[in-house]
Each structure stands twice: as C-alpha cells, then as structure tokens.
Amino acid sequence: MRIALDVMGGDNAPDAILSGALAAADLLGPAGADAAADDAHTVVLIGDRGIIEEGLEEGGLAGDPRYEIEATTEVIGMAESPTKALRGKSDSSIVRMAELGRGSARGGAGTVSADKACDAIISAGNTGACVAAAQMQLRRLPGVHRPGIAVVLPTFHGPVVVCDVGANPEPRAQHLHQYAHMASVYAERIIGVEDPKVSVMNIGGEEEKGTPLVRETNALCRGDEGLNYVGYVEGRELFEGKANVVVTEGFTGNVVLKLAEGLSAGIFKLIAHEIFETDPELAMKFEPVVKKIYAKHDYHEYGGAPLLGANGICMICHGSSEPRTIRNTIRNAIAYQKSGINEAIVERLGCSDHARGAGR
C-alpha cells in the first residue's frame, strides 16, 4: 500500500516525523520487493525537498524505493485558521497529502494521477486543517453520514475507544449511532476486543438524563441488535471498564481527550513535586515506576487517531508526536487496511439492521 505522510506538520516536525518514517522501514517489506506485493509498502514523504533528501541521506535510505518524495513549498502552522489556511496554501503538505489520498479514494479521478495515489494519509499537523482537507478530498464511505475521529484512551481496565473527539462538534443522533458501529469495528479489529461493549456518554445513568441528542442516540442504540449496547456511561465510569466504545459529540469528546491529557500530566507533576519535597531520595526510586506506567499507558503506542467513515484511511496524529508515534501510526495504517476496517464498516452500515458481526 501507499502511505502519504505530512512531514511538515507537528510540534516536532519535520525531524520527528522524518525519523519516525525512517524507523518504520522494517514495516514496509524488503527493499526492492515487488511493489505490488501485499506486504510491500511505500511511504510518500510530503514537504520540503531539501529537508527530506537530507533526512533520507542521513538515515542511509536515499534512493530506497520504499520512500518517495512529494515536494511542497508551503506549511500550514499549528495555530492557523484551518479554513483560511486551506484556501490560501494550495501548495502545503496537508493539502497535497489529502489530494494524494483523494486520487486513491476516487479511483484516480482526482487531481492526482492514479499511479501517485495513496491508500492512507497521515499527519501530526493542524488537526482542523487535516480533518477539513481529508473530508473535502477523501469524501465519505458509502452509507456514512459524517466521519468521526476515534481515539484510544488507555485505562486501568484496558483501552477505550472514544468517538468523536472533534470532527463533528454538532452531530445528529444518526451520526452518533453510526459512530457506535464504526468504533466497534475499529475496537474489534485493531484493539482486538471481541463484541465490544458500546455506551453513550451522558451526565447520569437514568434513561431520562441528558440532552435530546443523547436520549435519541440512546434510543437508536438500544433498539439496534447489531450493537452490544450497555447504556449510558458517566465521565467517572470512562476509566472503570464499563464500556469498550464510548460515543459522544465532538465537542465533549475533544474536551474529554484534552482534559484527560492535561489532568494526567498535572497529577504526575504534582506527585513528583510532592515526593521531592518530602524526600528527594524517594523521588529517584519513584522515577522508574513512572516510566513503567508511561510505557504501559502511553498514547504514543496507539499512534494516530483514524477519521472513521472517510473513504480512505486518514490518521490524525497528536501535535506532540514523537518518532515512535509516527512509526506506530504507519504500522496502524497498514493494519487498518489489512484488517479491512473500511469494508467492514460499509458492510455493517449497509445492513438494514446494522447486524452485529455481519462485517466480521
């Protein structure tokens, strides 16, 4: 498969992105293998030609056919307004990346010739711009109302998939109902959860609680035998193993995601501070414990978050992505295609009853 990677987007770009791409060489199949083979993959590095050439040179991978260069001259900044940036920077790495994805999604009928088209696009850049560009170019899988971003949150009771976390801040209940299915397919095939328990985020457990949107989504999910629906989940229960999949509108989902990040970081900082005040020697002993926790519950492990429902594979990476985040995202993009997630989504949503397991 062909993977389009935005080398210029992210807080640590371009170095961390390039390093991650080169560190993924072992995932791309043997150099010089038949490019049409199932396990032969190409990463298309999008961005400043000089920087990319230098990186390939330094990594000893110059001329390796598993890496292609797609030169662009513009970069969309992390804090730029997505709509303005997309309009103004047509030669940016994000716009080109989405166009490369489009070529594939539309059978090469886009602005990109069929031989250059990519099966997956990956960026750690401006999230709003990525999502907007991907929606514009890739469009939607047949039957999908609106794509949603799914993130995997590590918890004490195993990973939880939360969808949507920002692609769709004002969804209808039908969108959330589809997220339940799409995120279930993702949890099954990428995280390996069998028959994932699905819930709707709400502010209480009783049926009458919450907004009309939440209650309508609850009714749709409860009446759908294709879902292993377990009812509402409260903010507190997100970390208690009640559900494997949690659907919510993108506004709350995004706040949840960022709050979880900020609060975890804050608590560890607080503990480190307090331990150091109490006993500097204890602090040294505590450090390996924190490292072990980070290793086990590290969002970098899960790589980027897929834009589920897009007609193609689109992985949105965290702005602070490190080389291993990018490497893991490339691994996940390959796994995403190999496990046929998009085909399963189409099949599952195409069934009149959204039958559970129909897409397995």
Place this chain on the structure above:
Amino acid sequence: MRIALDVMGGDNAPDAILSGALAAADLLGPAGADAAADDAHTVVLIGDRGIIEEGLEEGGLAGDPRYEIEATTEVIGMAESPTKALRGKSDSSIVRMAELGRGSARGGAGTVSADKACDAIISAGNTGACVAAAQMQLRRLPGVHRPGIAVVLPTFHGPVVVCDVGANPEPRAQHLHQYAHMASVYAERIIGVEDPKVSVMNIGGEEEKGTPLVRETNALCRGDEGLNYVGYVEGRELFEGKANVVVTEGFTGNVVLKLAEGLSAGIFKLIAHEIFETDPELAMKFEPVVKKIYAKHDYHEYGGAPLLGANGICMICHGSSEPRTIRNTIRNAIAYQKSGINEAIVERLGCSDHARGAGR
C-alpha cells in the same frame, strides 16, 4: 441565619450528614446566644425524627437550640428519577428542604411559615432532585435567566471555578454570559481571587473554533468590559492556570467534573498498584505523600457546590460527602451569606454594562 440540611440524602447518609452537622456546632455561635445576632446560626435537621434525635443525644447536643428537627417520612433515593420522585414523595427530606428555603426566598409567602423559613439549603442527596426542587421553590434572583452549579476544582495552579456542571444542559449564550459574572463574584468572595480571569471552554484557541453557542458566548464576554475575559480555554489548559473561572454548558461541565474525579482516582490506583508491584517497601513510603496531596487538593475542603442564581443559598454536596464535607458546606453557606454574594450578583447583573467590580 437558618440552614436547612437534608439529613437523609447521600451515600453515607444519615450518619455522615448528622456527624457533619454536629461537628459544625462551633461555627453556629455560642449556644443560647440571641438567635437574631449576626453570628448565631441554626441548623434545621430534616429527616427521620428518631434517627436525628438519637444522633443529637449521642452527640450531647439534644435540646441545643442551635439544632432544630424537621421530621419527614420519605427519602428520595440517589438513583431515582428526579421528576417522578418529586411528584411522588411530597414528604421527603429534599422536598421539605426546598420548601423551607422557599419560605425565606419569598418572604414567608410559601407553604412554610415565616418563622420556620431558612436562608440556606444543603443536601448531598439525589442531585437532579435537589436542583429541580430548589429551582421550583427558591426561584431565581432578579435578573438571572437560569441558575447554574459552580464547582471548585483544585489544580496545581490554584482552584478553578467551573460553571455550569449540570443544572442547565442546554443553555443559551446569555445564560453562559451570566455564569461568567456569577462565578466571578463567587471566586472573588469565597476563594479570594481578585479580578478573576474568565474563560469559555472550547475545543481550540482560535476565535472560529467550536459550536455557535461557544462562539456567541465568546462574543458576549469579549464585548463585556465588566469581565476580565481571557478567551477560550481547552480541556488541557484547565489545569494550567490559564483562568480562574471557566464557563461551559452543563453537559460538558458535568462530564468534565466526573471525568476529573474518575481519572484522578484511577491514576492514584494505578500508581499504587505499580509501586507495590515494583517494591512493596516503596509503597509504604509513598503513602504519606499521597495523603499530603489529598489533604492539599481535596474537594471535601470546598464543601458543596452552590446553585448560583437561585433566590436563596442552595448548596449541592457530592453524594460521597463525609462529615467534614458537610461541616465545610455549613461554613461556606455562612460565608456565602456574610459576603453578600447574592446581593453582589443582583447588583452586577442589574448594571447595564455588567460592570466589573460594581458589586464589590
């Protein structure tokens, strides 16, 4: 002042509630003091007469004029549907509590005679039922569109007031704009933050981000010189000291509050588990550190959350309230009245420009 306390509501009720009420004796002024004196307060204990009498007896406070008994026979369970419970259980402690508050709020014109009326109501019971009963009986302060619950979240950079966390899941921008003012008054007078920095919770820092509700609220706050408005705050920044007051619709606010609780508890559990696995001896040394952190960042310290904008003082306590939570809430109710928060809110909202500091 007279404080109506629901003895029957809460996970640890009635014991923890009664204990907390009795532990607050020193806050109520000297026994036998002139009841009309400014520092003489009465707690009206609402609930099962036998249980309350026994508690007063055991606490050596039977016959103490600072405690009155208001006998009720019904209890609204923590998981009951609020609307059904309020309709069905007219002799419940929550309904009676709200009625006692009403007598005061309406100058004794309610179902309760003027001499029994209370200035503040406190419950750790079914939150939905409390809020609904309070809204129904206390009504709103002049000029207030819709009351909102304000909680104080302890952070590394000091306490942050978040409003609303569940009273108003589908507000209009005008409601959120008023929350900015009401929560500012609360932060100033109860937490002691001078000229608090106000922000609106959003999913990005750029002006164009978020829902129409958020953008409209942003415009109202930005155009209001009466607020020390600092713009949007993201979930991550909630714990980074960017703002002292964060306004949001009750749905997201409630998810945030419960998520923060669940996640903190989860992280501490995780660390304890990991430390124990690494080195049981280290776990023993770590315990006092955790205790120190809990002592410093303990939501029990702040007691209940006020329903800002209610025509009276209504404090909603956490279901898991302990005796000291109740004691602290009684202390806060007294401070709330003494510092004239409701008068300041009315004055501030009454000013055409909502002038900052006008209510000081």
